[in-house]
Amino acid sequence: MLTRKDFLLGTAAAAGALAAPAVRAQAAVTLDVLHAYPSFARFFTPVAEEFMKANPGIRVSFRQILPNYDELHQALLRGALTNQLPDVAFSGFNRLPELARTLSARNQILALDTLIAGEGASWAAENFSPRMLALGKVDGRQYGMPFNASSPIAYYNPELVARAGGDPDRFPDSWEGVIALGAAIKRAVPQAMGVSYYINSFDSDWLWQALVQQGGGRMLSADGKSVAFGGEAGLAAVRLARRFVTECGMQLIGADQNRQQFATGGTGIIFDSPARLAVITNLVGGRFPLRTAPFPITDKVNGGVPTGGNAAVIMASDPAKRRAAWEYVKFSAGPLAQKIAVEMTGYLPVNLKALAPEFLGRFYEQNPNARSAALQMDRSLPWEDYGANGPRIHRVQQEILTAIMRGDLTPEAGLARMVRETEALMRTA
Amino acid sequence: MAFAAVFLPRAARSASPDRRLALAGAAFAAPAALLLLTILLAPLVVLLLLSLTDYRLGAVAVRWVGLANYAEMFSDPVFRRAIRNTFLYVAFVLPAGVFGALAVAALVHARTRTRSVYEVIYFLPVTSTLVAMATVWQFLLHPTLGPVTPLLASLGFGRLDLLNDPDLALVTLAVIGVWQMLGFNMVLFLAGLSAIPRDLYEAAALDGAAGAIDRFLRVTWPMLGPTTMFVTITTTISAFKVFDTVVVLTRGGPLGATDTLLYVLYLEGFHYFRTGYAAAMTVIVLAFLCALSLLQARLIERRVHYA
Amino acid sequence: MRWRALLAWALSHLMLATGAVLMLAPFVWMLLTSIRPAEEVFGAVFNPIPSRFAGVENYAQALFASNVPRAMVNGAVVCLGILAVQLATALPAAYALARLPFPGRGMLFGLVLFGLTIPIQVPALPLYLALAETGLLDTFFALMFPFFLTVFGLFLFRQFFRTYPEEILQAARLDGMGEFEIVWRLAVPAALPAIGAFSVFSVVAHWNDLYWPLIVVTSTERATPPLGILAFRDAETGGNYGALMAGATLITAPLVVAFLVARRGFVRGLTMTGLK
Structure with missing residues (x-):
């Protein structure tokens, strides 16, 4: 039942919209937003609050948070069939290709290319490194806008480095350098591990992908349908893995045990997520002045590091909501939102402008160990996804890697087996 | 009707007493029966x-695949080693858990003043939260x-890595x-020991049983027969269900040396979300458990006959 | 002859004491670490006694800066919720199975016996799917629902009610008592020892359970004690092992203390699991 007042208001709004078709005029658009990991609410909420402060006409409302990227992905695929999609969702990078392909075939996802072009010719280049932006691209189109990103970094014990005759201020930027330093640490302190690169017990295949990608290799072919790590880069990676054991004295122990041993000064160098910085700093306590460094890259042209995290995708179909959603997505990838998220997580910022002093600049000055992650922004490569059988494939690969590192399998035989078993599992998915 | 039978005083009812009792019984049993139906029977079906399907959680399409899941299972090296590891685990735990406990019980039973102290100490791990204690073990x-x-090195065993050596992890x-x-x-066992009449020992002594070992073999061991059977079966079933320590300490590794049935079942069903395959695996686990329980029922029956 | 008895006495104490040390070692280590300062947590092999008492900061972190207290509250809620429904449904049903002739009684009891062999892992998959479909994952209901049914309780209480004197029941009926009144005013009070023992069994089982919570719970808000300690251990959320051990102590303490206080009842309650 329309009252006279409603009618007047409606007319006024319509007139206003006609007169000034800007976002501001759209009275109270509510965006329905979905993200994964309940603990992420600690930065999603303040970012949304800042956004609503800057855009009073738009309200952000979060759906029930899903436990992880896989369940979010399943929920979106189901939502597509029943037309229950949220307006904006933050999809895990590794799930984005499948999501974009499925939804674009049904016309339920918005490609952002024209919106980005609409921001002006230089906007994209001023805000994002090409590698970072590429994380949101699927089949040449920009479906996702990166929000959270993280890639592995090195943590090292400068006291052990110094005892081995290395320079704690200049961490090696090549893997030959890392191996040499690790071997020197092992010689100087025989009961210590020189290097721990614990792909034998890490809880995902992230570190293993990093070892392949830094040498210019990829896990999968461009279409994502066949295995691509069986070549030179893959072989170099498994050889490195074995050398950590034979030359740097790495012991094959559990993930927690590895962090504990590093924290007590029993390991020279470990590789881990930048998100663990606070935890590892805490574990180390005052035992030694913990340092971090970017992940060494052998192939400076094609090499990179796998980037975990998520990208915002727009699924709204209503034009007003689409405009509002773009404002929100843009804000999330902007310097202020990045400052909020990065300071809380240790992730790397996706936005170049976030490095300015008024955003993260001062934070990095006070926390130099946090900066290593940010230095890897333009080395970001996708964290590649094997599809539905991914977790099983990781478990099989981890076992073969352990066998290679133990010396039960030669690097060549192990790599061949890994390729064979991965392909078999991809076929049955 | 049932409501009236149960809640109204007798004078207000007219049905025959038998019928009334039957109605009350049905009403009392109904909630539990409903739970049994929804929590046990329906899920089993x-x-x-x-x-018999290839269902994956969240999948849009499902196909009937007949017995393909069962066929895959028996050629799946992970499932096969999970069976082997589970039986190996039972084979380690069973003798140590039964005979160790019997030895401790016999020693504790013979103590008078310190008996309760030892009882408390040995029982303490049973009351502890295994997950919490497993983090302590990881540490130790x-x-x-x-x-x-x-x-262990100072005792001459060399430097052993008890959780990360594939040859040792399962034993650990x-x-x-x-x-x-x-x-x-x-x-x-203590309960079993307390139930042995003292005069049996006196009779054995008259028969010429001298010394603790002789007494044990002639009286204690035969009299503990039923208890031992019972302990053996319950230990087998609970060892068969090993899960917590695997999740917390080894996650099936290293090199799959600690993959056990329930852990692999958990991975397939709730980590890989291969629901159909995990369902087939569950059916096999259920078959094992039913076999063990039937054995248990048989033995308890026999115990009742001989006691 | 006297020296032989003495030797046997010494030998038996030696064996028992050695075993006792092995049994207690993890507890001692846990307690010592929980009062150890962070910088001494590792490398404490050769000086097990902490150089300074850091129990206050470790327990403060476990109590005020971790999810452990919430996990314990959740554990209490879940255990008591499960127990309440178990008793409310199993007691009258067990009484009916024992004393009231109703159609289907034999079949129901047969199903109860069958159910005794089935652990949670068997119906877990379908129950998970049903909870996922109805959007009930990660709720208290999801944590409790599968355990509302207790075939073990049904079996135990039925055995107990079978021994209840028939004359008293007849007299009560002649006095005009309804069956509902008989269950809750005569039979249940008489069954209190069995109820107590069953409660111990139920609470211990669900306080410590890992399998089901690991499957249905994803948020820290719903973590049960084992999940609380796992999350605390996960290096994403905390790095202080002294505090971790303080948390482990807190989570282990309620049951251990209950055991020390009510030893006989506790052991009786738990040994009934042997029947299962």
Whole structure:
């Protein structure tokens, strides 16, 4: 039942919209937003609050948070069939290709290319490194806008480095350098591990992908349908893995045990997520002045590091909501939102402008160990996804890697087996 | 009707007493029966059906695949080693858990003043939260930071990495399993020991049984027969279900040396979300458990006959 | 002859004491670490006694800066919720199975016996799917629902009610008592020892359970004690092992203390699991 007042208001709004078709005029658009990991609410909420402060006409409302990227992905695929999609969702990078392909075939996802072009010719280049932006691209189109990103970094014990005759201020930027330093640490302190690169017990295949990608290799072919790590880069990676054991004295122990041993000064160098910085700093306590460094890259042209995290995708179909959603997505990838998220997580910022002093600049000055992650922004490569059988494939690969590192399998035989078993599992998915 | 039979005083009812009791019985049993139906029976039917499909959680399409899941299972090296590891685990835990507990119970039973102290100490692990204690074990067993490795080295065992050596990890989990259940079995044996009449020992002494070992073999062991059977079966079933220590300490590794049935089932069903395949695996696990329980029922029946 | 008895006495104490040390070692280590300062947590092999008492900061972190207290509250809620429904449904049903002739009684009891062999892992998959479909994952209901049914309780209480004197029941009926009144005013009070023992069994089982919570719970808000300690251990959320051990102590303490206080009842309650 329309009252006279409603009618007047409606007319006024319509007139206003006609007169000034800007976002501001759209009275109270509510965006329905979905993200994964309940603990992420600690930065999603303040970012949304800042956004609503800057855009009073738009309200952000979060759906029930899903436990992880896989369940979010399943929920979106189901939502597509029943037309229950949220307006904006933050999809895990590794799930984005499948999501974009499925939804674009049904016309339920918005490609952002024209919106980005609409921001002006230089906007994209001023805000994002090409590698970072590429994380949101699927089949040449920009479906996702990166929000959270993280890639592995090195943590090292400068006291052990110094005892081995290395320079704690200049961490090696090549893997030959890392191996040499690790071997020197092992010689100087025989009961210590020189290097721990614990792909034998890490809880995902992230570190293993990093070892392949830094040498210019990829896990999968461009279409994502066949295995691509069986070549030179893959072989170099498994050889490195074995050398950590034979030359740097790495012991094959559990993930927690590895962090504990590093924290007590029993390991020279470990590789881990930048998100663990606070935890590892805490574990180390005052035992030694913990340092971090970017992940060494052998192939400076094609090499990179796998980037975990998520990208915002727009699924709204209503034009007003689409405009509002773009404002929100843009804000999330902007310097202020990045400052909020990065300071809380240790992730790397996706936005170049976030490095300015008024955003993260001062934070990095006070926390130099946090900066290593940010230095890897333009080395970001996708964290590649094997599809539905991914977790099983990781478990099989981890076992073969352990066998290679133990010396039960030669690097060549192990790599061949890994390729064979991965392909078999991809076929049955 | 049922409501009236149960809640109204007798004078207000007119049905025959038998009928009234039957109605009350049905009303009392109804909630539990409903739970039985929804929590046990319906899931079992669904499970059997799922095991014949290729369903994956969240999948849009499902196909009937007949017995393909079962066929895959028996050629799946992970499932096969899970069976092997589970039986190996049982084979480690069973003798240590039964005979160890019997030895402790016999020793504790003979004590008078200190008996309750030992009882409390040996029973303590049973009451503890295994997950919390497993994090303590992880700590104790750290090859370079924990106290166990240097202790064993000083006893001449060399530097052992008890959780990360594929040849040792399963035994280590078994030792932790025994640690947890020993006190429980001890209490069962203590109850069995207390039930042996003293005059049997006197009679045995008259028959010429001299010394503790002789007494044990002639009186204690035969009289404990039923208890031992019972402890053996319950230990087998609980060892068969090993899960917590695997999740917390080894996650099936290293090199799959600690993949056990329930852990692999958990991975397939709730980590890989291969629902159909996991359902087939569950059916096999259920078959094992039913076989064990039938054995248990048989033995208890026999115990009743001979007692 | 006297020296032989003495030797046997010494030998038996030696064996028992050695075993006792092995049994207690993890507890002692846990307690010592929980009062150890962070910088001494590792490398404490050769000086097990902490150089300074850091129990206050470790327990403060476990109590005020971790999810452990919430996990314990959740554990209490879940255990008591499960127990309440179990008793409310199993007691009258067990009484009916024992004393009231109703159609289907034999079949129901047969199903109860069958159910005794089935652990949670068997119906877990379909129950998970049903909870996922109805959007009930990660709720208290999801944590409790599968355990509302207790075939073990049904079996135990039925055995107990079978021994209840028939004359008293007849007299009560002649006095005009309804069956509902008989169950809750005569039979249940008489069954209190069995109820107590069953409660111990139920609470211990669900306080410590890992399998089901691991499957249905994803948020820290719903974590049960084992999940609380796992999350605390996960290096993403905390790095202080002294505090971790303080948390482990807190989570282990309620049951251990209950055991020390009510030893006989506790052991009786738990040994009934042997029947299962």
